Amino acid sequence: MSLLEVDDIEVRYGAIRALKGVSFNVEEGEVVALLGANGAGKTTTQKTVSGMMTPALGQIRFDGERIDGVPAHTLIHRGICHVPEGRRVFPRMSVAENLDMGAFRFKRPDLHVLARVFEMFPRLKERETQLAGTLSGGEQQMLAIGRALMGKPRLLLLDEPSMGLAPLIVKQIFDIVREINASGVTVLIVEQNAAQALGLANRGYVLETGEVVLSGSGQELLADDRVRAAYLGEEIATS
């Protein structure tokens, strides 16, 4: 049994069908990447897994139990933590308060986890009392990841963690995702940065206008001509 099984889900925004029967699965301990062009449905897929959206058709199972239609605020209690697209830190709360919010599902935040978050992101420790809205983009991304970790995820959903970040920070973020995964957290990551994501992922799925068109191990996808043409064009040219 997979940790996460997404079975033929269809998701709509009004009349728009954003996902038209998407299926994939994530095994415990894996890193799985979702790739695809803008508007392919990657964010919608993650939102449906974390309970922000309900599929019109199809099922989602986590640990064997149906979770489609379960609202986000109850799903987090099963350990599905979502770092949403665009970070979405609480701008008028301090860094410390944002981290506290991540642990909202617990009576009080676990101080060991907090210490680990500060170890991973010393920058956050330095800026503990600063308002999150005044952090730089990279710092906000660190905070968003740290906040999700405070919820003690079993499955961590990351939506484009490298968006808009300098190459050095991107590398740092990917190193940390690797470290998080090594500590036993399963990761489902959405990325435009296909080379980085596939380098990290055990497996990947490629979405195109709401459908899975390709899947395979990270290495297979990296070697696939269609993937290279569509997502790695620049990198082939420069490397």
Place this chain on the structure above:
Amino acid sequence: MNDFMNFVILGLTRGSMYALIALGYTLVYGVLQLINFAHSEVFMSGAFGSYLVIQSVVTDGSSPPWFAVVGIIVLGLGSGAITGAAVAWSLERVAYRPLRRRGAPKLAFLISAIGASFFLSQLAGKLFNRLNNNSFPTYFNLNKHVIDIGGVTVSLVQLIIIVSALLMMLFLDLLVSKTKLGRSIRGVAEDAPTAALMGIDIDKTISRTFVIGGALGGAAGFLFGTAFFFSNTMGFIPSVKAFAAAVLGGIGNIRGAMLGGLLLGMIEAIVPTFPWYKPGFIGTAWTDVVAFVVLVLVLIVRPSGILGERLGRAA
């Protein structure tokens, strides 16, 4: 100077009532980006709710010992708060939630609020009367000067209003900054979908926000009833001013509502103390006009209100 100080006291008295009501507007605006125009009736219901309780425990003209008076006031605040909370909770359920579920436009909420407001005001008119002659039983000397320092006097009723309002505001401030409930309210106000991802139940939080705002408004209704005659239409004027106070302080900002309410009360009270003030020319009726002119001037300089800073994406 003493005149001036006495007007400050008067301003604080009015202002603390405005502040309590303004908090209801600002709290709800925070979580829903919506002005709850039926909040005036929440305030009104607090006066009548506490009236029912007070007149059943104390008779007109009695003079209970001071600790009993304190007890009755606490009881009045409590029953006003409970009535206000219950009315605000029901308002959210009946007038707003169904619209929210259907993703109705903001104007629909406004119409719904006006309808609910008429209904509640007429209901109170039916249950009590439509005359502005309701008052609590007299059980203490309202006008007794409890503080008198060199001509600066504070009457008992002023002291009661100012102290209880300040205590409630302090309590709210702690609730919002220190408790999980407070954090859930702030989370929903800043970014509701993300708050849900943290495990916060948005509907429950909205409900509780109405309850808290309603309790403060209802308690203000009791305080108003302690000082003045009240009626089923008492809500309108103080609420318009409280709404203005909330905007003055920065709508959505809790400390802003407190500050805005107190300021507006002061401005209103202080205008008549100016040397150029002539009752014949700018009489008391014009005080409101002056107060609102000041308000508009402040908003021209700071369009988002005194404490209404906008940060990043939160705008």
